[in-house]
Amino acid sequence: MNKVLLFNPRSANNKFRIPNSILQVAASIDGLFEWIIVDGNRETDPYEKIETYLKQADVKYVGFTVMPGPQLKQAIPFAKKIKEDFPNIQQIWGGYFASNQYKAVLESGYVDYVINGPGDTAFPALLKALEENSPIEGISNLIFKKDGKIFKTKKADLPDLNKTPALPYLKLDNFYSLDKYLGNTYLGTRTLAYHSSFGCPFTCSFCAVVPIYEARWKGKSAVLMYEDVMKIKERWGANAIEFHDNNFFVSEKRTVEFAQLIKKENMKWWGEARIDTMHKYKDESLQLIADAGCKMIFFGAETGNDDVLKKMDKGGTQTGKQILEFAARLKKFNIVPEYSFVLGTPADSPELVMKQIDEDIEFIKKVKEVNPDTEIIIYVYSPVPTEGSEMYDKVLASGFKFPVDLDDWLKGEWENFDLRKNPLTPWLTAEIVNKIKNFETVLNAYYPTVSDIRMKPIQRKVIRTLSKFRYKNNWYAFPYELKALQKYWIRYRQPEVQGF
Numbered sequence: 498m499n500k501v502l503l504f505n506p507r508s509a510n511n512k513f514r515i516p517n518s519i520l521q522v523a524a525s526i527d528g529l530f531e532w533i534i535v536d537g538n539r540e541t542d543p544y545e546k547i548e549t550y551l552k553q554a555d556v557k558y559v560g561f562t563v564m565p566g567p568q569l570k571q572a573i574p575f576a577k578k579i580k581e582d583f584p585n586i587q588q589i590w591g592g593y594f595a596s597n598q599y600k601a602v603l604e605s606g607y608v609d610y611v612i613n614g615p616g617d618t619a620f621p622a623l624l625k626a627l628e629e630n631s632p633i634e635g636i637s638n639l640i641f642k643k644d645g646k647i648f649k650t651k652k653a654d655l656p657d658l659n660k661t662p663a664l665p666y667l668k669l670d671n672f673y674s675l676d677k678y679l680g681n682t683y684l685g686t687r688t689l690a691y692h693s694s695f696g697c698p699f700t701c702s703f704c705a706v707v708p709i710y711e712a713r714w715k716g717k718s719a720v721l722m723y724e725d726v727m728k729i730k731e732r733w734g735a736n737a738i739e740f741h742d743n744n745f746f747v748s749e750k751r752t753v754e755f756a757q758l759i760k761k762e763n764m765k766w767w768g769e770a771r772i773d774t775m776h777k778y779k780d781e782s783l784q785l786i787a788d789a790g791c792k793m794i795f796f797g798a799e800t801g802n803d804d805v806l807k808k809m810d811k812g813g814t815q816t817g818k819q820i821l822e823f824a825a826r827l828k829k830f831n832i833v834p835e836y837s838f839v840l841g842t843p844a845d846s847p848e849l850v851m852k853q854i855d856e857d858i859e860f861i862k863k864v865k866e867v868n869p870d871t872e873i874i875i876y877v878y879s880p881v882p883t884e885g886s887e888m889y890d891k892v893l894a895s896g897f898k899f900p901v902d903l904d905d906w907l908k909g910e911w912e913n914f915d916l917r918k919n920p921l922t923p924w925l926t927a928e929i930v931n932k933i934k935n936f937e938t939v940l941n942a943y944y945p946t947v948s949d950i951r952m953k954p955i956q957r958k959v960i961r962t963l964s965k966f967r968y969k970n971n972w973y974a975f976p977y978e979l980k981a982l983q984k985y986w987i988r989y990r991q992p993e994v995q996g997f
């Protein structure tokens with residue numbers, strides 16, 4: 498039987514997480530095909546490693562997982578080189594970038610198939626069909642090119658994570674010691690990255706999860722999650738968990754059950770949620786979650802402006818008032834809210850865009866007043882192809898276009914776009930982008946993130962003192978002194994780029 502090589506391109510400079518995407522894909526073919534993993538995070542020259550494996554003639558398929566941003570730096574040139582050096586190898590891409598930008602990926606000529614969303618049934622089905630030379634048109638979640646045209650098959654129901662095969666941690670450990678995947682973070686010295694659900698039931702118009710999951714969510718049972726976590730705790734000594742779900746807290750019942758189980762294990766944990774969902778949680782549930790080790794929760798606050806929240810299709814119930822109330826409420830339970838804001842959404846005129854940003858800055862400062870522990874993450878709005886949404890229609894009408902050529906995604910400006918730092922959207926002038934960035938610099942200086950555990954108390958004190966005047970007096974322009982300190986002295990790590 499032909500072998501499969503699974504590649505996780507480099508995504509972080511340190512604190513490498515368990516490569517859950519590729520591991521879940523490996524689980525789906527485990528026992529059916531022999532597979533090999535190459536993790537770009539753990540290799541100094543991953544291409545050399547890939548080449549060595551490919552020269553062992555029985556590897557016929559290479560699967561890449563690709564999210565936008567830095568992973569493209571290895572994904573694109575490596576796929577190109579594999580096509581040149583090993584033209585008989587079939588290349589299959591999956592992950593958020595591949596699914597959302599499938600046209601550029603397939604038109605490149607070096608990627609043969611794209612798995613659109615979960616690969617749990619599509620990937621083994623595709624490999625089987627290719628091995629047997631049978632038709633692929635009936636396989637769900639697949640995108641491919643035939644006779645010069647791109648075909649997209651229908652989406653299957655979400656996989657039931659209670660039934661999908663367990664992740665092959667032991668096999669991964671044979672390739673790369675699992676030990677080194679348990680990072681020292683704000684949560685604990687040995688932090689496990691765990692993914693317990695697919696999708697999200699909402700349809701926020703700026704979110705890349707929407708075109709892939711189409712407002713569906715399916716979670717693993719609390720008991721299974723607990724059992725998985727315990728396996729890693731007992732064998733490898735995990736003492737904290739980062740839940741990598743898009744929306745971990747969708748079900749209060751599941752969260753409470755999990756909290757009851759994990760409470761006695763003395764583990765700290767973190768996950769992502771919605772404010773309107775969690776504001777409906779009972780006080781007893783929030784208390785239990787806190788007692789069970791939940792230290793911080795990431796929320797998409799987005800903006801304090803109710804009209805913009807509506808335009809973002811933020812589920813219909815989130816409001817500026819609620820965002821503030823909830824930050825204050827979480828303080829009582831000693832859970833840190835990590836609020837993310839999306840600044841720079843389209844408006845009818847440049848003046849209105851600027852006005853909105855000024856109001857958002859004011860609002861973020863209000864959040865800090867009601868709960869100074871709130872961690873603030875600022876993104877500049879970078880469009881995702883959520884076809885049919887009002888916001889995306891506005892984006893297209895403005896003349897914005899995604900690159901057509903896959904290689905263009907490697908250009909610096911598109912990397913900044915992916916990192917949601919500079920979105921290249923026609924309505925954002927350099928002045929506006931600078932304003933957002935300068936405010937972010939001053940804010941991060943006055944309130945350095947607690948998640949950067951390498952920062953020394955003296956560094957926090959100095960930068961806070963230096964930025965106080967600027968923060969208090971709304972003077973954000975040209976904060977070069979703070980930028981220099983953050984870059985050269987503190988080496989400030991933004992949790993949204995590198996993780997905790």
Ligand code: B12
Pocket residue numbers: 507508509512513514515516517518519521522538559560561562563564565566567568589590591592593594597612614615616617620692705706741742743881915916917993994995996
């Ligand atoms: C972990 C993670 C990271 C880690 C990477 C960790 C690592 N491996 O070292 C860190 C923190 C570094 C990171 C950073 C970024 N990330 Co990130 N990240 C995630 C996160 C939370 C989990 C990924 C994961 O493990 N999923 C679990 C697996 C099981 O699910 P999956 O990836 O969807 O895989 C399934 C399918 O997609 C498919 N599939 C995936 N790969 C493959 C491959 C093959 C061959 C096949 C057949 C199928 C297949 O099958 C899988 C099983 O069903 C996701 C959100 C999420 N919940 O997925 C965001 C996410 C992927 N990240 C995202 C982004 C934008 C980024 C950044 C680029 C920007 C940012 N500021 O957030 C940065 C920069 C990244 C960098 N340095 O490269 C976005 C992508 C959005 C988009 N526009 O497409 C997501 C969706 C978060 C979000 N909701 O916005 N990230």
Ligand code: SF4
Pocket residue numbers: 697698699700701704705706707743744771797
């Ligand atoms: S709630 Fe979060 S994950 Fe869900 S669609 Fe909105 S932004 Fe995306």
